Amino acid sequence: MAPHDHDHDHHHDHGHGSELSETQLRVRALETVLTEKGYVDPAALDLIIETYETKVGPHNGARVVAKAWSDPAFKRALLEDASAAVRTMGHESRVGDHLVAVENTPQLHNMIVCTLCSCYPWEVLGLPPVWYKSAPYRSRAVKDPRGVLADVGIKLSKDTQIRVWDSTAETRFIVLPMRPAGTDGWSEERLAQLVTRDSMIGTGLPKTPEEVA
């Protein structure tokens, strides 16, 4: 599994290549050995992959945010104990015990990072994107968050306070972004369409009504 395999895999391996990379061969060997030893079930592996490809994703978090925007009692419950509040919504991948929701306001912008590895609220956002797990984000988010936001085209007022939450334990964080203007009377389903994955990490903002019109 030499490091140089990565580019090859990244660009060419989509399941129908003729030549197997060293990484593919090693992963296949690992799976075969663990299966033959009786530790894992290949049919369960298929279902795990299917779950993360089709069922668990940022649409779960978007529903949470849209509900918080619509229902003040739910919003209070979410900010008080996000694990308990989200558990009442019956997601596909049930949330664990350690979710914390942090609220953006006109004065305060929150951002989530894991500088030590890749901790991320899978149950509500799905698997983290590559950039979230990569050195540029992990190194800079805690020191130069405005620079990180500039990389992705977000400019906050210079007076806005920024709070970065480094996920160094098993606590997981989700940002509750601000509800966009011009959405009075919208249903939760319609509001959920405005909630982007990155707005729940704090590296983006929700869409405006014009963007989904």
Add this chain to the structure above:
Amino acid sequence: MDGVHDMGGMDGFGKVEPEPNEPPFHARWEGRVLALQRSMGYAGAWHIDNSRAAQELLPPPVYLTASYYQRWALAMERNVIERGLAGPDELAAGHALRPGKPLKRKLTPEIIKEGLTRGSFYRQAQAPARFKPGDRVRTRNIHPPTHTRLPRYARGRVGTVELVHGCHAFPDAVATDRGDDPQWLYTVVFESRELWGADADPTLKVSIDAFEPYLDPA
């Protein structure tokens, strides 16, 4: 350990580059690696902190150039071998040459939903919490050669306890097979200048989640 995985505050890694319409997996084997990891975790083969520790032990050039799921696979090979769950000869042969060891349980299709539910890290408190919200604390200046979750940029710094998360399994102990050693967990917030000096962005505050053994009263 003071490894390259502890990236907070390092310079020179370049811009953050999002990928439009990124798929969950970029190759089929990445999904297999994730599913193997989840299955072995469910089976009780090792704890998530053992997985993190095994990645941290990769040589720095490998850590920095391997892809994310390559790191997972390398760490899994290491844990499989170290825990005697398979031999290097078997991984090289691509087949089991001896029977497996008994594990706690097995993730099967019928129980996939329960199997993917995130476990709880709460543990029974061994003593009352030493700190409460509003307390000023100084993080310890520790450099254990083994796994720790106190990042370098936040060692020896004064901050304020903001949240108390209850008592959790302590990664530093778990990763070195010393049991759960339950410890209180706190969110501790720091002013940017305490972390990054006089030139830091004055609008920034950064928090970490810190276990009680990382903290002294300030």
